[in-house]
Amino acid sequence: MTNFIYKHRFLILRRIVQVGLMLLYIGANVWGWKFLQGNLSTSLLLESVPLSDPYAVLQMFVAGAIVSTNLIIGALIITLFYLVLGGRVFCAWVCPVNMITDAAAYVRRKLQLDSVSKKQPASRTIRYWVLGLSLVLSYVLAIGAFEFISPIAITHRAIIFGMGLGWAMMLIIFLFDLLVLRNGWCGHICPLGGLYAIIGKVGLIRVAHDESKCTVCMKCKVVCPEMHVLHMVGKSSEQVLLGECTNCGRCIEVCDDDALNFSIRKLAKERGNETNN
Amino acid sequence: MGTTRREFILSTTRAIGLATLGGLVWGAYVDEVTANKLMLRPPAALDEADFLRQCIKCGLCVEACPFDTLQLARAGSNKPLGTPYFEPRDVPCYMCPEIPCVPVCPTGALDITKVSTNNELDINKAQMGVAVVDAKNCVAFWGIQCDACYRACPLLDKAIYLEYSKNERTGKHAFLKPIVDSDFCTGCGLCERACVTQKAAIFVLPREVALGKVGDHYIKGWDSSDDKRVKNAQATTTQTEISKESAIDSLNDTEVLLDD
Ligand code: SF4
Ligand code: SF4
Ligand code: SF4
Ligand code: SF4
Ligand code: SF4
Numbered sequence: 001m002t003n004f005i006y007k008h009r010f011l012i013l014r015r016i017v018q019v020g021l022m023l024l025y026i027g028a029n030v031w032g033w034k035f036l037q038g039n040l041s042t043s044l045l046l047e048s049v050p051l052s053d054p055y056a057v058l059q060m061f062v063a064g065a066i067v068s069t070n071l072i073i074g075a076l077i078i079t080l081f082y083l084v085l086g087g088r089v090f091c092a093w094v095c096p097v098n099m100i101t102d103a104a105a106y107v108r109r110k111l112q113l114d115s116v117s118k119k120q121p122a123s124r125t126i127r128y129w130v131l132g133l134s135l136v137l138s139y140v141l142a143i144g145a146f147e148f149i150s151p152i153a154i155t156h157r158a159i160i161f162g163m164g165l166g167w168a169m170m171l172i173i174f175l176f177d178l179l180v181l182r183n184g185w186c187g188h189i190c191p192l193g194g195l196y197a198i199i200g201k202v203g204l205i206r207v208a209h210d211e212s213k214c215t216v217c218m219k220c221k222v223v224c225p226e227m228h229v230l231h232m233v234g235k236s237s238e239q240v241l242l243g244e245c246t247n248c249g250r251c252i253e254v255c256d257d258d259a260l261n262f263s264i265r266k267l268a269k270e271r272g273n274e275t276n277n
Numbered sequence: 278m279g280t281t282r283r284e285f286i287l288s289t290t291r292a293i294g295l296a297t298l299g300g301l302v303w304g305a306y307v308d309e310v311t312a313n314k315l316m317l318r319p320p321a322a323l324d325e326a327d328f329l330r331q332c333i334k335c336g337l338c339v340e341a342c343p344f345d346t347l348q349l350a351r352a353g354s355n356k357p358l359g360t361p362y363f364e365p366r367d368v369p370c371y372m373c374p375e376i377p378c379v380p381v382c383p384t385g386a387l388d389i390t391k392v393s394t395n396n397e398l399d400i401n402k403a404q405m406g407v408a409v410v411d412a413k414n415c416v417a418f419w420g421i422q423c424d425a426c427y428r429a430c431p432l433l434d435k436a437i438y439l440e441y442s443k444n445e446r447t448g449k450h451a452f453l454k455p456i457v458d459s460d461f462c463t464g465c466g467l468c469e470r471a472c473v474t475q476k477a478a479i480f481v482l483p484r485e486v487a488l489g490k491v492g493d494h495y496i497k498g499w500d501s502s503d504d505k506r507v508k509n510a511q512a513t514t515t516q517t518e519i520s521k522e523s524a525i526d527s528l529n530d531t532e533v534l535l536d537d
Contacts, residue, residue, distance in 0.1 A: 148358050
């Protein structure tokens with residue numbers, strides 16, 4: 001049992017954070033709690049600090065909306081927060097869709113669907129195209145284009161403000177990830193994940209690989225939702241520097257040889273020295 | 278080198294093609310869901326197009342409303358997703374004097390100046406919609422006594438008043454017909470909520486939907502303040518073959534008649 005907990009320590013923590021945040025939002029709507037009001041588009045922390053989704057604000061800006069000071073401050077706080085943390089912490093620790101896509105990936109592994117369709121038919125850069133496209137559309141339609149189709153917002157609102165057909169959206173994402181494309185939504189298409197990959201490129205928290213301990217079992221790559229970021233596994237001791245890493249910590253947990261761990265990004269100078277050597 | 282370059286151009290072209298296709302479908306969908314003209318918005322909401330652009334769908338207004346009047350449009354409801362609205366037949370707006378739903382809006386989609394007079398909140402200035410009476414199905418217009426909507430109105434005798442007239446059918450009764458004055462009606466929907474008919478015979482519609490517009494061609498000559506309404510009027514004169522000369526010349530021109 002303790003071993004199970006140890007082997008899932010980050011997963012359990014992440015679920016606690018994800019569900020806990022959701023409970024705070026639900027509490028605000030249903031029981032009038034004043035801790036965290038609103039939703040992931042924009043929230044009010046302790047009735048004073050605004051927090052805003054930088055992507056939604058960016059779309060509003062492109063659409064020609066008058067962006068209020070509240071929103072600018074809120075979006076800056078969130079951007080800075082994830083910029084400093086690094087990686088797509090939002091995706092693995094906050095976003096409700098992550099639980100759906102993780103579940104799909106889990107079932108996929110259990111049913112060994114990946115051994116059937118090994119080759120991934122789609123590129124992981126689609127999300128940046130979708131991101132660009134959403135901004136073009138926001139400009140052309142003069143309205144935040146992704147916000148009217150966002151499965152993230154739909155799921156999130158369905159949980160806090162009432163379901164409607166929101167469950168259908170969750171089911172579609174689950175089935176898409178399960179049957180059509182591995183890590184399909186979060187790993188290929190989601191433009192919000194794409195934006196956070198860009199924001200998280202320079203941040204501090206980095207998974208580090210120790211090649212000397214690695215037995216090349218590849219358990220980490222099997223469980224990683226963005227396996228290309230682990231390109232160094234078994235080859236060289238490096239930090240995972242691609243912004244697409246969600247800092248979920250799954251690779252660390254499944255590694256039986258302690259070859260992966262969270263670390264703080266090495267300062268640029270040290271890294272420069274390393275490459276010089 | 279040549280083939281990789283060709284591959285690159287090919288894959289880029291394909292990506293652009295797919296993006297264009299996706300963009301068209303996506304754009305068409307967004308156009309479609311935002312085209313619903315029948316949404317009743319919270320007090321102090323901007324005009325619909327500005328509102329849709331400005332509102333970030335945070336639901337803070339929804340949470341602030343003590344009566345659970347406001348909702349965020351859910352998936353599958355055929356309404357602009359996630360935007361706040363209300364349905365008065367279910368829960369009307371009770372026109373709270375402190376208007377808790379408005380100052381919490383972080384985006385300016387709800388504009389507090391629209392419900393303020395001299396920096397004091399004034400919910401009576403709200404323009405969420407306007408009530409419309411279906412005279413065929415309102416029982417008061419049949420001659421049956423009912424003033425449910427009139428009694429329910431927070432702006433009684435201003436937003437709704439009763440018009441008395443003689444019921445010629447019975448010869449001894451009166452009609453007490455509810456009439457809405459759109460200058461005062463806030464669109465709160467308390468009347469719609471109160472209406473006794475199976476489906477409300479008085480109901481709130483967005484102002485753009487329910488109200489006409491006179492334009493610049495007519496003016497109340499007996500009301501000097503009406504001048505202001507047409508102060509930006511511009512004269513445009515269309516010229517046709519006949520009107521290019523003065524009207525009198527045109528009438529006196531016999532040549533056209535003698536031509537053939
Ligand atoms: S990729 Fe998108 S949907 Fe997936 S976890 Fe990140 S933000 Fe959420
Ligand atoms: S590299 Fe590790 S922490 Fe990063 S996404 Fe993959 S499994 Fe998660
Ligand atoms: S004025 Fe009061 S009842 Fe009406 S929507 Fe706002 S908070 Fe709700
Ligand atoms: S508080 Fe303002 S931005 Fe938030 S949902 Fe209401 S109208 Fe939209
Ligand atoms: S909607 Fe009905 S109740 Fe409300 S102000 Fe107008 S007439 Fe009165």
